[in-house]
Amino acid sequence: MSGKVHRPRSARTAVTGVVVTAVLVLAAAVLYDVIAVRTGHPARAWRAEVARELETRTLDDPWVLAGAGVALVAGVALCWLAFAPGLRRWLPLTEPGAAIDRAGVAALISTRIAAQPEPLMARVRVGRKRTRVSVTGTADPAALERELREELARVPLGLPHRLDVRTLTPKPSRKRRLAEEGPPR
Numbered sequence: 001m002s003g004k005v006h007r008p009r010s011a012r013t014a015v016t017g018v019v020v021t022a023v024l025v026l027a028a029a030v031l032y033d034v035i036a037v038r039t040g041h042p043a044r045a046w047r048a049e050v051a052r053e054l055e056t057r058t059l060d061d062p063w064v065l066a067g068a069g070v071a072l073v074a075g076v077a078l079c080w081l082a083f084a085p086g087l088r089r090w091l092p093l094t095e096p097g098a099a100i101d102r103a104g105v106a107a108l109i110s111t112r113i114a115a116q117p118e119p120l121m122a123r124v125r126v127g128r129k130r131t132r133v134s135v136t137g138t139a140d141p142a143a144l145e146r147e148l149r150e151e152l153a154r155v156p157l158g159l160p161h162r163l164d165v166r167t168l169t170p171k172p173s174r175k176r177r178l179a180e181e182g183p184p185r
Contacts, residue, residue, distance in 0.1 A: 005096075010086040012086065102126040113133070120135050122135045131164070135167050144165065
């Protein structure tokens, strides 16, 4: 491995950078002109023209409606980019640029649990830094954890990943308990 492993980056980070840069440039230009006017200098021609246009146009003017439509579309697009899932569900691998879906890691662990000779019920949750496995059944906890660690080690994850295995003993059903205890006295 030649370099440091990084999490995959979403393409929306470039869009965010462009939008932030444009907003900062626009805000800096307006702020500069406002400060110039406050210190006694005349307003820039573009600012005076924008003020004059905003003063004379009505809300049903086509240019005002077009500007509002563009602002609405830009706002919806930015909201979609903000709330889209991105690449958080992908875990980086040691190979540069390669990644695996968290659901794929969970499927590998679940398959290994299903291959056990004893019937087991399992719940697998794969996070960015840790995999949590809750197993209900009569399997040997140490052997099961060892097998799951071997399976997780087969996946060449690029960043440290922890495995937490909880084994729970199944509670007997109420019918089974009643049958074992006998009828109530």
